[in-house]
Amino acid sequence: MTGGQTPVVTIEGLVKSFDGRTVIDNVDLTVAPGRIVSVIGQSGGGKSTLLRCVNLLEKPDRGRIVIAGEEVFAGGRVVCDDLARLRQSVGMVFQRFHLFPHLTAVENVMVAQRKAAGVPEKQALETAVRLLKRVHLAHRGLAFPDQMSGGEQQRVAIARALALQPKVLLFDEPTSALDPESTREVLRVMRELADDGMTMVIVTHEVPFARRISDRVVFLDGGRIIEQGTPAEVLDHPTHARTREFLTSFDEITDQETHS
Numbered sequence: 001m002t003g004g005q006t007p008v009v010t011i012e013g014l015v016k017s018f019d020g021r022t023v024i025d026n027v028d029l030t031v032a033p034g035r036i037v038s039v040i041g042q043s044g045g046g047k048s049t050l051l052r053c054v055n056l057l058e059k060p061d062r063g064r065i066v067i068a069g070e071e072v073f074a075g076g077r078v079v080c081d082d083l084a085r086l087r088q089s090v091g092m093v094f095q096r097f098h099l100f101p102h103l104t105a106v107e108n109v110m111v112a113q114r115k116a117a118g119v120p121e122k123q124a125l126e127t128a129v130r131l132l133k134r135v136h137l138a139h140r141g142l143a144f145p146d147q148m149s150g151g152e153q154q155r156v157a158i159a160r161a162l163a164l165q166p167k168v169l170l171f172d173e174p175t176s177a178l179d180p181e182s183t184r185e186v187l188r189v190m191r192e193l194a195d196d197g198m199t200m201v202i203v204t205h206e207v208p209f210a211r212r213i214s215d216r217v218v219f220l221d222g223g224r225i226i227e228q229g230t231p232a233e234v235l236d237h238p239t240h241a242r243t244r245e246f247l248t249s250f251d252e253i254t255d256q257e258t259h260s
């Protein structure tokens, strides 16, 4: 339910193929303001491709995408006249942080604001300092990426995305390259963003985290949404055999880790 508010993300009948192989197969998805949607599923199920289509890093074959009321893809073509502006509205946090290695944390958060949004230097600096504080990195502003842990780098990447005042943040497995301590730090920041009302779509293998944070969980398999619902519906009472299989394999991995 969107409660009458314009959805931040609307996807209708999305189709994407690579080399004649369909990897997103007629997907519909709506994300209302302030909602957290987690997308789970087996490797290769199309989760990253789905996210990358939302901000048109991948061009879909068919379907319709509307971001905050503005149609950006329809009738098989991009209808957004300003992709840079779209990518400000639709922030993305990747598995590997993609920071500039020759820039400090502060500079990494400033650079997108300066280049993409033309923000004056003083204002970009103030925003960077404020956002590094928000991700609990006030003390690391002058560090370069290779002097930071993976969790610190990922939090800088989150601050960088926030600096462009996105309407929605897309997270593509943000913790899968991190150790447990770094994972905890990043998940804490994501939970705080959720508490502050940020709209988020999260592709994750962290099922317990998805359960805690999400309003809705979507199970994507073979490019199709097999089922979706509240975390309790999808994770505790899955109706589809593929979802049950996925969750069982996940439980087995967790058990092995717990007992090793």
Ligand SMILES: Nc1ncnc2c1ncn2[C@@H]1O[C@H](COP(=O)(O)OP(=O)(O)OP(=O)(O)O)[C@@H](O)[C@H]1O
Pocket (backbone or CB within 6 Å): 018, 019, 023, 041, 042, 043, 044, 045, 046, 047, 048, 049, 050
């Ligand atoms: N640029 C590309 N060219 C060709 N095939 C691609 C491309 N990107 C993705 N694919 C294929 O599309 C399918 C879906 O990939 P995708 O990365 O979206 O899945 P995923 O669910 O995110 O997987 P994972 O959990 O392993 O990241 C895979 O079979 C993948 O090999």
